[in-house]
Amino acid sequence: MFAIVREPIHVGSVIEAVADRHAGAIVTFLGTVRELTNGKKTVYLQYEAYESMAQKKLEQIGQEIVARFPQAKVAIVHRIGRLDIADIAVAIAVSTPHRADAYEANRYAIERIKEIVPIWKKEYWEDGEMWIGNQKETVRYDHGAPKEEEI
Amino acid sequence: MFAIVREPIHVGSVIEAVADRHAGAIVTFLGTVRELTNGKKTVYLQYEAYESMAQKKLEQIGQEIVARFPQAKVAIVHRIGRLDIADIAVAIAVSTPHRADAYEANRYAIERIKEIVPIWKKEYWEDGEMWIGNQKETVRYDHGAPKEEEI
């Protein structure tokens, strides 16, 4: 299961997708919307994706994991659109016969998502907003409308 | 949430127990009953616990994690009794603000469970049974009743 969705992620389905008679361990990672980042209070987030490519890249990550851990089963679902505090943005489940591999493969998946999957997060605070991944693009409402500086 | 239970573990409840506005990551470990161990086919398992002490030791592991990661929230539920292939024996959920800590704390929890929590697993195969943790106690049905060798 590799998917980009707009509705809340159903964690149980993601876990079930990797259940296996040969699995002794299932490690799941949930990326959740944290209220504070560097002491700044997030009100909500907006995620945007290049959906068709993002889907392909999630599948690619699954293939990379299976190439390294042939008995692994992997499922990754990323949500886009508006997310509030404590909402789940991404769920990654990996099952393997032995636990060390499940932890390692799961960690690999989230690091790869942050490298190669075309998804972008915009943080909204009470006094501004910012596309993450490009600190220069901060817009502070109290400084008026975005400037026409070149990007 | 730290518990020894006899009914199937409800993973959603374990995860919800660690949900937090300050959490950016929730890592969950599920230990599942694997069909094959060293090429040998398990039919089912029986888990037994020194329940009151096991409960205390799960709580202690939670405290050890919070001592090291003060913002972590931890939940651990271990099931006992008869478990079939693919059943969940243990669920560990850890939430932290940042993901590296959640993975590390979660891994710590399962390793500690295997060290200090008084729970024992007996494997049943088609042709025998064995209490794990004490390889000498293997009982093979085809060799007749357990010998009266000293333990």
Add this chain to the structure above:
Amino acid sequence: MIRVLLFAYIKERLGKEEIVLNEQQMTVRQLRERLEQEYHLQAASSFMIAINEEFATDDDIVCAGDVVALIPPVSGG
């Protein structure tokens, strides 16, 4: 004709979801230069470029009919 898809802050800043370039063939490097000049995308060198949903290098060739995407630093997860 080459379609160039825009996302995240580039989409917002340019106020559109795609750009169409009337070209038969160009390298990714030439495409970057064109975007910098014509759309003042001075940070274009820090974007990744995808051609038909696969990341491309500066020497790769974009042909008419290809779908290009500008991929600013990603921040999913």
Add this chain to the structure above:
Amino acid sequence: MIRVLLFAYIKERLGKEEIVLNEQQMTVRQLRERLEQEYHLQAASSFMIAINEEFATDDDIVCAGDVVALIPPVSGG
């Protein structure tokens, strides 16, 4: 009187869930020796011993009224 709880294969092998020792006080080491002699638990040195649900060392003292448990190598998870 000291109750000694048994679990897993020790419980199965001895066919009971606990042993009661008529002692007022003894060290864990003495308790181990007693079990080895009286119940032929030759592997007793590889067990952990818990007193009132906390792991104990060989020099700890067990008193009448304490609940001791023999903890063979654990295998949960």
